[in-house]
Amino acid sequence: MTLTEARDFLRAELLTVAAAAVPGFEGIVAHDVGPVDPGVMSDGSGPDTVCSITIENGNPSVVDPAGEVAAAVAALAARGWQTNVAPVENGHHRATAQYNGFQVTVHGWDDDWRLTLSGETPSIPE
Amino acid sequence: MSEDLDALLLRLRDLPDDRAVAEADAFFRSLPVEQAIALAESRPEQVGPLEGAPPELRYRANHLILVAAQQRLHALVENRQATLAQRRRLVTLNEMLEPAGKRLDADADGNRVEVDVPRQFLLVDPEGQGRMIEVQGDLRTAKNIAVLVPGMNNDLERVRAQSVRAKEIGEEAGRGTATIVWLGYHAPLGLTQGRSTESARAAAPLLCRFQEGLATVRSPGAKVTLIGNSYGAQVVTRAMMQGARAHRYLLTGSPGVDPSVTSAAQLTPPGTEFFAVARSRGDYVSYAEQHGPDPASFADAVRIETDNEQVQITGHMAYFAKNSESMKNVGRIVRGELGAVTLAARTTPAEETRMLGMSWAGPLRTLGQSPVVVPISKAFDGLAMLRTVASTPSRKTVLDGTPRSRQQEGPER
Numbered sequence: 047m048t049l050t051e052a053r054d055f056l057r058a059e060l061l062t063v064a065a066a067a068v069p070g071f072e073g074i075v076a077h078d079v080g081p082v083d084p085g086v087m088s089d090g091s092g093p094d095t096v097c098s099i100t101i102e103n104g105n106p107s108v109v110d111p112a113g114e115v116a117a118a119v120a121a122l123a124a125r126g127w128q129t130n131v132a133p134v135e136n137g138h139h140r141a142t143a144q145y146n147g148f149q150v151t152v153h154g155w156d157d158d159w160r161l162t163l164s165g166e167t168p169s170i171p172e
Numbered sequence: 173m174s175e176d177l178d179a180l181l182l183r184l185r186d187l188p189d190d191r192a193v194a195e196a197d198a199f200f201r202s203l204p205v206e207q208a209i210a211l212a213e214s215r216p217e218q219v220g221p222l223e224g225a226p227p228e229l230r231y232r233a234n235h236l237i238l239v240a241a242q243q244r245l246h247a248l249v250e251n252r253q254a255t256l257a258q259r260r261r262l263v264t265l266n267e268m269l270e271p272a273g274k275r276l277d278a279d280a281d282g283n284r285v286e287v288d289v290p291r292q293f294l295l296v297d298p299e300g301q302g303r304m305i306e307v308q309g310d311l312r313t314a315k316n317i318a319v320l321v322p323g324m325n326n327d328l329e330r331v332r333a334q335s336v337r338a339k340e341i342g343e344e345a346g347r348g349t350a351t352i353v354w355l356g357y358h359a360p361l362g363l364t365q366g367r368s369t370e371s372a373r374a375a376a377p378l379l380c381r382f383q384e385g386l387a388t389v390r391s392p393g394a395k396v397t398l399i400g401n402s403y404g405a406q407v408v409t410r411a412m413m414q415g416a417r418a419h420r421y422l423l424t425g426s427p428g429v430d431p432s433v434t435s436a437a438q439l440t441p442p443g444t445e446f447f448a449v450a451r452s453r454g455d456y457v458s459y460a461e462q463h464g465p466d467p468a469s470f471a472d473a474v475r476i477e478t479d480n481e482q483v484q485i486t487g488h489m490a491y492f493a494k495n496s497e498s499m500k501n502v503g504r505i506v507r508g509e510l511g512a513v514t515l516a517a518r519t520t521p522a523e524e525t526r527m528l529g530m531s532w533a534g535p536l537r538t539l540g541q542s543p544v545v546v547p548i549s550k551a552f553d554g555l556a557m558l559r560t561v562a563s564t565p566s567r568k569t570v571l572d573g574t575p576r577s578r579q580q581e582g583p584e585r
Contacts, residue, residue, distance in 0.1 A: 074286055075275040077339055079332055080208070085489035086333035088402040088425060088457075090326035092489075098336045100343065106278040130482055135504070135512050138346060142482055142495045148496040149483075152341070158347050160276050164340065166494045 055095040066121035071168040073103035095169040104160040111139040111154025140150040189384040196224025223385030234293035241298035302328025309350030320469035323402030326359040344503025376410035420446040424491040448474040454486040459533040477514040
């Protein structure tokens with residue numbers, strides 16, 4: 047799999063899961079800037095080997111982070127992702143998922159109608 | 173008005189940071205809005221980097237600096253007069269003029285809307301190595317603000333990757349967070365420069381003044397977390413020793429602090445709410461202690477956990493790895509949930525690097541401080557330079573990525 051293919055796969059997965067998590071609404075691509083160096087904070091000389099994508103979804107009239115995170119986790123699991131739901135921390139609902147080196151984080155917040163799904167491809171040198 | 177600005181800049185030069193930013197703040201508050209905008213647009217080079225000036229004006233001024241630099245480089249590339257470095261820089265400037273992304277919001281009637289997120293720069297220096305300070309989020313209303321100081325080999329060409337890292341920290345910390353990538357210094361380029369503390373010493377007063385400026389624009393209850401990673405940790409500790417103002421501090425993968433510092437208490441400015449460090453297993457940079465003692469070894473340091481069941485990180489490069497415990501802890505610290513921060517066992521470098529009954533941390537420290545590492549560093553730097561030249565995009569690719577008639581309005585006050 048090339049990095050471009052991995053990026054396309056991740057975006058499609060996140061959009062599908064985002065739609066499953068919020069009934070009646072499609073997610074939007076909030077961030078998807080292309081290949082970046084994952085170690086840039088430590089040393090900017092490394093190659094751009096990963097893509098990071100963020101999808102947002104939500105219904106402004108419904109604040110249900112627990113239900114939406116649970117639905118996202120169920121959708122990820124049904125698609126073969128290995129999921130993990132963290133205990134709620136002061137209103138932060140957080141779940142993670144892994145699949146063949148891909149990483150996804152699902153964030154929901156008690157005071158926010160928006161659900162964030164953020165994913166990263168495995169490191170693939172171009 | 174322009175003369176007043178010149179007089180102000182002259183006066184600020186020698187003032188202490190707190191008074192300088194207060195004067196700049198007062199100066200712009202005294203101007204009618206239209207005049208302030210006109211000043212930012214007519215004197216972007218002066219207003220763009222000015223600590224204490226309203227961020228909205230600085231965003232506008234720095235946008236204009238970017239547009240001017242982009243147009244200059246575009247002409248050079250088009251006329252086949254651009255160097256490889258200028259070609260690379262044009263690609264970077266094009267990216268810096270693109271929106272940061274989109275976000276969901278609700279309009280006055282409660283309907284869902286998609287909103288473009290503009291790029292916001294508090295500093296743009298497009299010349300040479302380049303410097304920049306990028307803000308994600310709203311500095312005026314944020315409850316929590318994270319300032320990230322990256323390490324070595326970070327020039328303007330790395331702005332995209334830095335922005336992604338800041339975005340991810342913002343996601344971990346939640347809504348109401350603003351993140352700032354502070355590449356307001358010339359990070360060392362190459363191992364040879366990285367062995368010196370010269371860049372950090374030059375950066376510290378700039379970071380101190382930036383932190384003071386931040387205090388004038390943030391909401392009174394907002395909390396600021398200053399995060400230094402790798403060489404950026406050296407920058408942050410030097411700034412802390414000069415009183416850099418923040419509520420919380422986090423150092424990850426530190427190459428060591430000034431040799432005169434032997435405890436966390438000695439490092440933290442008065443009023444510090446939280447100070448923590450991270451050292452993952454096998455972090456060769458922290459073990460080498462090239463710049464002084466590793467703060468993760470201080471008896472009074474709070475050392476955060478970096479690993480969890482899903483993601484185990486080793487070495488120096490992965491403190492911000494997705495879903496790692498260190499990344500989760502960064503989010504907890506930035507949003508002020510300090511009781512939820514997970515702590516690491518107080519292991520020593522010798523315990524963390526034991527292989528076949530022997531530790532490699534001690535020999536690494538000896539090697540890192542030995543003169544033999546100098547020629548090795550130079551050879552490594554030469555190879556890295558060749559790689560950069562080989563990855564320069566073609567002239568056609570660069571020109572194709574530069575729209576000629578784009579509406580470049582940028583953020584407005």
